[in-house]
Amino acid sequence: MVTLRISGIDCYYGSIKALDNVAFSVREGEFVGILGPNGSGKTTLLRAISRTLKPRVGTVFLDDTSIYDMENREVAKNVAVVPQETIATFDFTALDIVLMGRTPYIDRFRQESREDLAIVKRVMKLTNTWHFAERLVNELSGGEKQRIIIARALTQEPQLLLLDEPTTHLDISNQLEIMDLIKHLCETKKLLIVAVFHDFNLAARYCDSIILLNDGKIVAVGKSDETLTSENVRKVFSVDTIVKKHPVTGFLHVIPISRPINQQQKSLSVHLICGCGTGSPLMKILKDEGYFVTAGVLNLLDTDQETAQLLKIPITSEAPFSPITEEAHTANLQMISKAKVIVITPTQFGDGNLRNLNAAETALEKGIPTILLEDGSIEERDFTNGKATNYITKLKNNGAITVKNTSELLQFLDKLENKNNKDSHQKKET
Amino acid sequence: MTSMNLSEAEADYFKRFARWKIIVILLTLALILTIAFAVTIGPMQIPPLDVYKIIIKNIPFIGDLVRGGSSSIEEVVVLQVRLPRVLAAAIVGIALAVAGVVLQGLFRNPMADPYLIGISAGASLGASLAIAFGIGLSFFGLIYSIPLMAFVFALGTVLLVYSIARTGQGVQMLTLLLVGIAINSFLLAIMAIVRIVSGDAIHAIMAWLLGSLVASNWSYVQIVLPFVVIGVALIYVFAKDLNIILLGEEQAHHLGVDTERLKMIMLASATLITAAAVSISGIIGFVGLIIPHIARILVGPDHRILIPSSALAGAIVLILCDTIARTIVRPVELPVGIFTSLLGCPFFIYLLRKRKRSVIG
Numbered sequence A: 001m002v003t004l005r006i007s008g009i010d011c012y013y014g015s016i017k018a019l020d021n022v023a024f025s026v027r028e029g030e031f032v033g034i035l036g037p038n039g040s041g042k043t044t045l046l047r048a049i050s051r052t053l054k055p056r057v058g059t060v061f062l063d064d065t066s067i068y069d070m071e072n073r074e075v076a077k078n079v080a081v082v083p084q085e086t087i088a089t090f091d092f093t094a095l096d097i098v099l100m101g102r103t104p105y106i107d108r109f110r111q112e113s114r115e116d117l118a119i120v121k122r123v124m125k126l127t128n129t130w131h132f133a134e135r136l137v138n139e140l141s142g143g144e145k146q147r148i149i150i151a152r153a154l155t156q157e158p159q160l161l162l163l164d165e166p167t168t169h170l171d172i173s174n175q176l177e178i179m180d181l182i183k184h185l186c187e188t189k190k191l192l193i194v195a196v197f198h199d200f201n202l203a204a205r206y207c208d209s210i211i212l213l214n215d216g217k218i219v220a221v222g223k224s225d226e227t228l229t230s231e232n233v234r235k236v237f238s239v240d241t242i243v244k245k246h247p248v249t250g251f252l253h254v255i256p257i258s259r260p261i262n263q264q265q266k267s268l269s270v271h272l273i274c275g276c277g278t279g280s281p282l283m284k285i286l287k288d289e290g291y292f293v294t295a296g297v298l299n300l301l302d303t304d305q306e307t308a309q310l311l312k313i314p315i316t317s318e319a320p321f322s323p324i325t326e327e328a329h330t331a332n333l334q335m336i337s338k339a340k341v342i343v344i345t346p347t348q349f350g351d352g353n354l355r356n357l358n359a360a361e362t363a364l365e366k367g368i369p370t371i372l373l374e375d376g377s378i379e380e381r382d383f384t385n386g387k388a389t390n391y392i393t394k395l396k397n398n399g400a401i402t403v404k405n406t407s408e409l410l411q412f413l414d415k416l417e418n419k420n421n422k423d424s425h426q427k428k429e430t
Numbered sequence B: 001m002t003s004m005n006l007s008e009a010e011a012d013y014f015k016r017f018a019r020w021k022i023i024v025i026l027l028t029l030a031l032i033l034t035i036a037f038a039v040t041i042g043p044m045q046i047p048p049l050d051v052y053k054i055i056i057k058n059i060p061f062i063g064d065l066v067r068g069g070s071s072s073i074e075e076v077v078v079l080q081v082r083l084p085r086v087l088a089a090a091i092v093g094i095a096l097a098v099a100g101v102v103l104q105g106l107f108r109n110p111m112a113d114p115y116l117i118g119i120s121a122g123a124s125l126g127a128s129l130a131i132a133f134g135i136g137l138s139f140f141g142l143i144y145s146i147p148l149m150a151f152v153f154a155l156g157t158v159l160l161v162y163s164i165a166r167t168g169q170g171v172q173m174l175t176l177l178l179v180g181i182a183i184n185s186f187l188l189a190i191m192a193i194v195r196i197v198s199g200d201a202i203h204a205i206m207a208w209l210l211g212s213l214v215a216s217n218w219s220y221v222q223i224v225l226p227f228v229v230i231g232v233a234l235i236y237v238f239a240k241d242l243n244i245i246l247l248g249e250e251q252a253h254h255l256g257v258d259t260e261r262l263k264m265i266m267l268a269s270a271t272l273i274t275a276a277a278v279s280i281s282g283i284i285g286f287v288g289l290i291i292p293h294i295a296r297i298l299v300g301p302d303h304r305i306l307i308p309s310s311a312l313a314g315a316i317v318l319i320l321c322d323t324i325a326r327t328i329v330r331p332v333e334l335p336v337g338i339f340t341s342l343l344g345c346p347f348f349i350y351l352l353r354k355r356k357r358s359v360i361g
Helices: A042-049 A072-078 A094-105 A114-126 A142-155 A172-188 A200-206 A230-237 A280-289 A303-310 A326-337 A355-365 A387-397 A406-429 B008-038 B048-057 B072-106 B119-133 B145-165 B173-197 B199-210 B218-237 B239-245 B249-254 B259-281 B287-299 B303-327 B336-360
Strands: A003-013 A016-027 A031-035 A060-062 A079-082 A160-164 A192-196 A209-214 A217-222 A240-245 A252-258 A269-273 A292-299 A315-318 A341-344 A370-373 A401-403
Touching (some): A003 A192, A016 A192, A031 A200, A042 A160, A042 A192, A079 B249, A094 A114, A114 A142, A172 A192, A172 A200, A209 A230, A280 A292, A280 A303, A292 A303, A292 A326, A292 A355, A303 A315, A315 A326, A401 A406, B008 B287, B008 B303, B048 B072, B072 B303, B218 B239, B218 B259, B218 B303, B239 B259, B239 B303, B249 B259
Parallel strands (some): A160 A192, A269 A341, A341 A370
Antiparallel strands (some): A240 A252
């Protein structure tokens, strides 16, 4: 059973500390992904493991031997590296390049033997490169070239395979093909694999565990759903993300929303009457603008309900696919009474959620400004035989304001916010 | 183990080793023919057969087999003038071509040549000082002012460049290149001063700078030969490592190559053979740049065949160029550097054009 153990290493470039007390271990057949922002030490870590940059403190053990105590060739027989990109200066064929992987096994004055070539052939068939063995490397596509380099790494017959963003320059089909190949090797050949990634989703899809690096330190280690949380991602990358299992693939999916905006908190609280995803973009925009946002009533499992949950927006909710009950309606009215403005999104209305319009009517009567975001006529969205249309018409007659798009809405809210601030000032003065 | 029945690609691969042997044998034959041709050419009309008789007569053991008289003057011309000169051309050609291969490989740059890191500037300054002011160094009591000054200055310059470029982590090739360029221009500036104050010696300096084998004699051959033989042999030992370092130093390191040691041995060997060659020939341009390219086109990029074929081709080309240089406008001798450049320049431009096309295409 082969293991890789990194024992608290510190690496430096001159006086700059690039890795700070990094420690972890990898077992046979395990695929470990390293994620982190640019300059977080990912590549440095790979260089330390590949014996390219000697740590000042700590060392790298393969089984129980420090690789820094091993001969160059001994390391090359155990550890192979696939870099981001390879540039061959002169015209070598694919076969020439792959054969170079046998270097640590061939004495200086010996030529490659038939056994060497047999190994090369087997590996090139495995990596689906044998059919272009005699083509010049410089004339291959990026994906073909990268497969050649992986083949070369495999002819070293390593126990540990290190990959530095192996698919960064490749298209999506090549990315998956190469990652599938690597995963397959990891499982069948019981390789230890350590790979640097930039793509969360690729890492989550293929890695058994993930190491999150920041500023040369390990922030989190573990399975992808333990390490790739939106809290961790925000801490390390300063980006807000939605992390969830993709319904089709079942893999963890990290979707960036935006960089967090340090918007000043506004005094206005906005209540959204929405549903079916019509409120989702608005929730994000209003929150970024600094408004206090509430919403309701939303059915559980509704897209808008899920968005609200991710954005930590308080809502009044109802059981899935159920009409709004008296209880939920009352709760919603209570929530609305604290709001300074109501926004009704162009959602569909059926008998189940008609009560939300009733709530809006009540709010308007109490003097809470109500805004209708319009997109197409209400008739098309009315599944209540005209009841919803009646409500909307009544709301308009009673002073509800209509806006055509989000920017008009934001302008209007901005005016309200200013007025609200002035009012509260005056109140304080008097 | 996979079946031992070879597919086409595999069979082709093993054919290459046989092909390499044939290439080396053919080029060696071509070199012998070139030498045989070159020694028959000269201002004094000596029938080719007589030339060969003179040469064979002086080879130990088999010399007795040849009979027939030739005048002692003819013997002196063939043995003391033509033969050492042709051999010197061969040795210089080998040295420059192999050093070119090494530097193009190490710098991973097809534009590199043996003079890249200061050898030419150093040697030129040393030779100029010797010519202009008679500054000389003695060597085991023998005085070869110009060659020895050129040799010592060339080595000193490379050593200076190397030690400036060297850091705790080893030598970065790009830094080495830049330091080489800086030192080159610094030394050329000093040389300009030397030339200005040198008076009549300026003609001799100019002639030396263009490169010429006119002063060649047996002692030159004897002194330079060991450097070139040992240097080229050492370089050949590391031929496979040179292949691998073409993929970049980090990848070579990952394949088990001790890159720092390789760079040091290769730079030292290339410098020694170039400095030795330059010390007896002056600055002969383009051989070290172009021969490796021609060889690469003909035999491929693998250094195991590239080094021997470049060496042999370098020898052949320089002997031919020198033969033209010493005969084309009799009785005047032109510097051989003129012909290597005259022939090399158009070829170099052709190469550049070809590169440009492949970049665009």
